[in-house]
Amino acid sequence: MSAPNKSYDPVEVEALKPEEIERMRDEALAAFAAAGDLEQLQEAKVAHTGGTSPLALANREIGALPPQAKAEAGKRVGMARGAVSKALAARQSELEAERDARVLVEEAVDVTLPYDRVPAGARHPLTTFMERVADVFVAMGYEIAEGPEVEAEWFNFDALNFTPDHPARQMQDTFFVQGPKGTEGGGTSQASGSGGESGVVLRTHTSPVQARAMLDREPPVYIVCPGRVYRTDELDATHTPVFHQIELLAVDEGLTMADLKGTLDHMVQSLFGADMKTRLRPNYFPFTEPSAEMDMVCYVCRGESVGNPDRPCRTCGSEGWIELGGCGMVNPKVLTACGVDPQKYSGFAFGFGIERMLMFRHNVEDMRDMVEGDVRFTRPFGMEI
Numbered sequence: 001m002s003a004p005n006k007s008y009d010p011v012e013v014e015a016l017k018p019e020e021i022e023r024m025r026d027e028a029l030a031a032f033a034a035a036g037d038l039e040q041l042q043e044a045k046v047a048h049t050g051g052t053s054p055l056a057l058a059n060r061e062i063g064a065l066p067p068q069a070k071a072e073a074g075k076r077v078g079m080a081r082g083a084v085s086k087a088l089a090a091r092q093s094e095l096e097a098e099r100d101a102r103v104l105v106e107e108a109v110d111v112t113l114p115y116d117r118v119p120a121g122a123r124h125p126l127t128t129f130m131e132r133v134a135d136v137f138v139a140m141g142y143e144i145a146e147g148p149e150v151e152a153e154w155f156n157f158d159a160l161n162f163t164p165d166h167p168a169r170q171m172q173d174t175f176f177v178q179g180p181k182g183t184e185g186g187g188t189s190q191a192s193g194s195g196g197e198s199g200v201v202l203r204t205h206t207s208p209v210q211a212r213a214m215l216d217r218e219p220p221v222y223i224v225c226p227g228r229v230y231r232t233d234e235l236d237a238t239h240t241p242v243f244h245q246i247e248l249l250a251v252d253e254g255l256t257m258a259d260l261k262g263t264l265d266h267m268v269q270s271l272f273g274a275d276m277k278t279r280l281r282p283n284y285f286p287f288t289e290p291s292a293e294m295d296m297v298c299y300v301c302r303g304e305s306v307g308n309p310d311r312p313c314r315t316c317g318s319e320g321w322i323e324l325g326g327c328g329m330v331n332p333k334v335l336t337a338c339g340v341d342p343q344k345y346s347g348f349a350f351g352f353g354i355e356r357m358l359m360f361r362h363n364v365e366d367m368r369d370m371v372e373g374d375v376r377f378t379r380p381f382g383m384e385i
Contacts, residue, residue: 016061016073024054025080032084032091041095045088055081125362125381126244126370130226130354133246136270137224140263142248145223147209149230150177153199155208159337160287168204175202175230202230205351207287210249214338219345220252226354237366244354251330251340251347257290260327260348268296268324272361275302279321288328288349295321299360315360322360325352 014020028048035041047053055077062073134144147155156162157169168174177200209225226246233239250259261280268276276299280292297303298313303320305313312318327350332342340347355367362381364370369377 016058016065016077018076021055021058021076021080024048024058025083028053028055028084029087032087035091035095038092038095038099041088041091048084049081049088055084122375122379122382124378125358126354128381128383129358129361130244130246133267133271133354133357134224134226136267137248140266142222142224142250145209145213145225146227147203147206147212147225149203149228151201151203151208153201155211156201156203156205159211159334160207161331161333161337162286166286173231174204175232177201204231205229206245206247207349207351210247210349211334211338213249214251214335214340219340220250221347222250222252224248235368235371237368240355240367240371242371245351246354247349247351249330249347249349251335251345253345255329255346255348257329257348260329260350263348264294264327264350271357272296272299280327283326283328285326285328287331287334288326289331291326291328293323294325294327294350295323298322315363324357324360325350327351 028044031044031048032041035044048055050056059074059077059081062070062077065073138144153169156174157166162168176198178198206225206227206229209227210223213221213223213225224246225248227244228242229245230242233241235241248263250263257280261278264278268278277297279295281295283291283293285291298305298316298320299322300315301311301313301318301320305311305316305318306320308318313320316322328348330347330349335342335345335347355370358364358370359367
């Protein structure tokens with residue numbers, strides 16, 4: 001038996017010739033060196049190392065060689081492909097370093113530049129302060145109640161024990177809303193001297209919300225009513241025709257003036273300081289009986305200016321006390337009008353002007369500053385009060 005003829009080589013593959021392998025390698029190295037950025041390098045990588053690249057195709061031709069020629073051809077192709085991979089990695093590192101250096105220059109941030117070139121916004125202090133006052137009572141278990149600003153005359157006056165001839169019903173205090181054109185008293189919505197034809201007013205206080213709450217809910221009722229109200233006042237340093245009030249109503253069995261006084265003390269101490277005190281002075285309101293004006297000790301002089309000419313106080317006029325608002329026990333007639341049995345239940349209520357309290361708390365001298373919309377007034381208050 002004759003042995004295989006290993007010296008016989010019938011196949012000669014053009015792509016595997018040494019000069020061809022060197023040419024393919026050199027073209028790949030030249031393409032990598034010519035790539036100006038990572039995107040161009042990626043294109044060169046696909047062209048010279050991908051599955052259809054010249055060296056990849058040459059590697060496939062090794063199988064056509066006789067056994068004694070495969071080892072040498074494989075070594076030659078492998079060395080070429082290794083050189084290409086090494087050159088690719090080196091060029092990629094160079095281009096990535098150039099990119100990173102360029103980004104540091106082009107996207108540099110000057111941290112010494114002012115960061116607040118766009119002024120920070122701020123909520124209006126009236127809104128913020130009204131919410132803060134309401135939060136004091138919500139923490140005590142009260143609910144927030146709201147009602148319409150264009151209100152029925154019955155809720156605004158009659159249900160609250162305002163008699164038909166009460167001065168507050170007349171033009172000097174109330175904006176009456178006229179009815180549609182073509183009806184008695186018809187015309188556009190405006191103040192009317194006679195009033196009453198349409199039975200609709202711009203609410204003069206937030207007390208109608210209390211009446212609505214008593215009609216809608218079964219006692220006990222514990223609500224706080226913040227909102228906008230309207231009166232025919234001239235706009236000056238201490239008055240405005242549109243202002244904000246916050247009122248409180250508590251209706252339950254066995255409530256007394258002592259409960260009212262304790263609630264007022266808690267509110268004042270929460271808003272003005274733990275050492276603040278209050279006092280009640282007898283007064284008259286149609287919807288409460290007995291009624292009182294609530295004063296708090298002057299938050300500036302703490303009463304030390306009284307009888308002390310060496311320490312006068314402009315805030316309280318050296319009287320030692322500042323009037324905040326009205327309060328009292330809910331009039332039994334109001335309870336009856338709202339469907340609550342005055343023989344079983346009693347209640348207390350009070351109401352204060354938000355603008356007035358804001359002036360006291362932050363030494364605002366002119367109420368007009370609150371409504372003129374000047375950001376120089378609003379911005380110092382920030383987002384919280």
